[in-house]
Amino acid sequence: MTMEQESALASAQRQFDIAADILQLEPGLRRILRVPQRELTVTFPVKMDDGRIETFVGYRVHHNITRGPAKGGIRYHPNVTIDDVRAFSMLMTWKCATVNIPYGGAKGAVVVDPRQLSMGELERLTRRYTSEISILISPDRDIPAPDIGTNPQVMAWIMDTYSMHSGHTVPAVVTGKPIEIGGSYGRREATARGLSYVLREAAEALSFPIAGARIVIQGFGNVGATCARLLEEMGATIIAVSDSKGGIYRRNGLPLAAVVAHKQRTGTVTDFPEADRVTNAELLELPCDILVPAAVQMQITARNADRIRARIVGEAANAPTTPEADAILYDRGIFVIPDILAGAGGVTVSYFEWVQGLQEFFWTEREVNAQLERVMVGAFNQVLRTAHERRVHMRTAAYLLAVNRVADATRIRGIYP
Numbered sequence: 001m002t003m004e005q006e007s008a009l010a011s012a013q014r015q016f017d018i019a020a021d022i023l024q025l026e027p028g029l030r031r032i033l034r035v036p037q038r039e040l041t042v043t044f045p046v047k048m049d050d051g052r053i054e055t056f057v058g059y060r061v062h063h064n065i066t067r068g069p070a071k072g073g074i075r076y077h078p079n080v081t082i083d084d085v086r087a088f089s090m091l092m093t094w095k096c097a098t099v100n101i102p103y104g105g106a107k108g109a110v111v112v113d114p115r116q117l118s119m120g121e122l123e124r125l126t127r128r129y130t131s132e133i134s135i136l137i138s139p140d141r142d143i144p145a146p147d148i149g150t151n152p153q154v155m156a157w158i159m160d161t162y163s164m165h166s167g168h169t170v171p172a173v174v175t176g177k178p179i180e181i182g183g184s185y186g187r188r189e190a191t192a193r194g195l196s197y198v199l200r201e202a203a204e205a206l207s208f209p210i211a212g213a214r215i216v217i218q219g220f221g222n223v224g225a226t227c228a229r230l231l232e233e234m235g236a237t238i239i240a241v242s243d244s245k246g247g248i249y250r251r252n253g254l255p256l257a258a259v260v261a262h263k264q265r266t267g268t269v270t271d272f273p274e275a276d277r278v279t280n281a282e283l284l285e286l287p288c289d290i291l292v293p294a295a296v297q298m299q300i301t302a303r304n305a306d307r308i309r310a311r312i313v314g315e316a317a318n319a320p321t322t323p324e325a326d327a328i329l330y331d332r333g334i335f336v337i338p339d340i341l342a343g344a345g346g347v348t349v350s351y352f353e354w355v356q357g358l359q360e361f362f363w364t365e366r367e368v369n370a371q372l373e374r375v376m377v378g379a380f381n382q383v384l385r386t387a388h389e390r391r392v393h394m395r396t397a398a399y400l401l402a403v404n405r406v407a408d409a410t411r412i413r414g415i416y417p
């Protein structure tokens with residue numbers, strides 16, 4: 001297998017190995033942290049609208065629970081594999097540790113294209129999947145949240161199904177719920193808002209303002225589209241965006257509100273009339289100040305890293321860059337804000353939502369955003385300082401902080417004899 005074909009899991013493990021080597025992690029601890037602690041594969045039936053019974057495969061994986069309950073989103077995607085879910089669960093452990101919130105790492109998935117299902121089919125699939133993984137989830141064991149292909153409505157069905165089994169309402173079993181049933185203000189925008197804070201800090205560190213910066217965004221879903229809006233509010237110019245069908249580019253800036261309306265009307269950004277069409281591969285190589293991968297994994301590899309023409313890459317997506325590409329970007333002076341830091345705004349506000357649910361005491365949006373900014377800016381500065389002190393790139397710096405926190409917790413608890 002060439003490096004290019006390597007899985008997101010192999011890539012995540014190599015990123016971990018780089019940090020483990022620098023930290024001189026004990027061999028036993030290294031073996032524990034390199035693989036998930038627990039994984040569940042479920043095959044379950046769903047009655048379709050035409051009366052057929054279809055079977056679906058789903059997963060829920062816990063990478064590590066040393067620092068707190070397992071936490072991480074649920075992805076509905078036709079090509080998702082168990083190795084992807086293992087990788088993403090591992091990234092969640094490091095993401096929570098990077099921003100120092102008291103969780104371990106988890107991820108879940110169902111192999112399905114949700115766009116092919118009716119609302120009724122989606123609800124039945126979600127409820128049955130929830131029943132199947134209910135042996136793992138609970139407010140103090142494992143708390144799911146949205147990811148690609150899932151949304152607040154899916155979280156509401158998960159909460160309702162779990163609550164039906166419990167005989168009482170359990171809001172803290174999922175985050176990313178609608179506000180009406182215990183969701184938090186600010187959670188829907190949180191991943192993008194957190195990213196906007198660290199992009200602002202990074203631009204300042206590189207001595208250029210966000211206002212006027214030229215932005216390219218891959219992925220125009222919850223995270224990508226919200227990120228475009230927030231960066232535009234900060235004075236930046238969005239010059240290109242894409243979705244799974246392709247991208248659009250306009251040198252002088254896209255009229256964002258019109259692009260959003262076009263996407264709502266047609267289901268894609270691709271044939272927006274007032275812009276040039278580009279492929280997703282071409283979009284990544286456009287000259288810009290900030291490139292935001294906000295779609296799927298393994299997009300920036302040894303194959304295209306030497307053609308990336310951004311000053312900053314802010315990774316909203318999980319695992320968009322391979323270790324080889326990291327080294328190439330670093331040598332070329334491109335500043336990468338890694339997924340486990342740049343994409344941590346979502347889980348941070350999930351943590352706030354969980355705390356609010358447990359206390360049944362709810363915050364204003366202003367309070368949520370102020371706390372999010374405190375966490376993200378604090379973590380960004382810690383990672384930047386570590387990168388300078390250790391003379392490593394930002395990803396390795398974030399891993400050094402995160403892996404060290406999990407290793408310390410493991411040693412202090414004494415579960416590693």
Ligand SMILES: NC(=O)C1=CN([C@@H]2O[C@H](COP(=O)(O)OP(=O)(O)OC[C@H]3O[C@@H](n4cnc5c(N)ncnc54)[C@H](O)[C@@H]3O)[C@@H](O)[C@H]2O)C=CC1
Nearest residue numbers: 148149191219220221222223243244294295316317318346
């Ligand atoms: N939703 C959240 O709170 C968080 C999401 N993330 C990550 O951010 C990324 C985006 O997630 P969401 O916006 O929530 O998902 P979403 O399902 O709302 O949107 C995904 C977007 O990516 C596009 N896409 C899918 N495959 C693509 C491909 N091969 N090339 C280009 N575009 C493609 C889709 O068309 C869509 O526009 C994912 O990697 C996810 O893991 C990270 C942290 C939290």
Ligand SMILES: O=C(O)CCC(=O)C(=O)O
Nearest residue numbers: 072073145147346347350
């Ligand atoms: O909000 C959460 O709990 C998890 C979000 C997530 O899956 C991610 O950050 O990749």
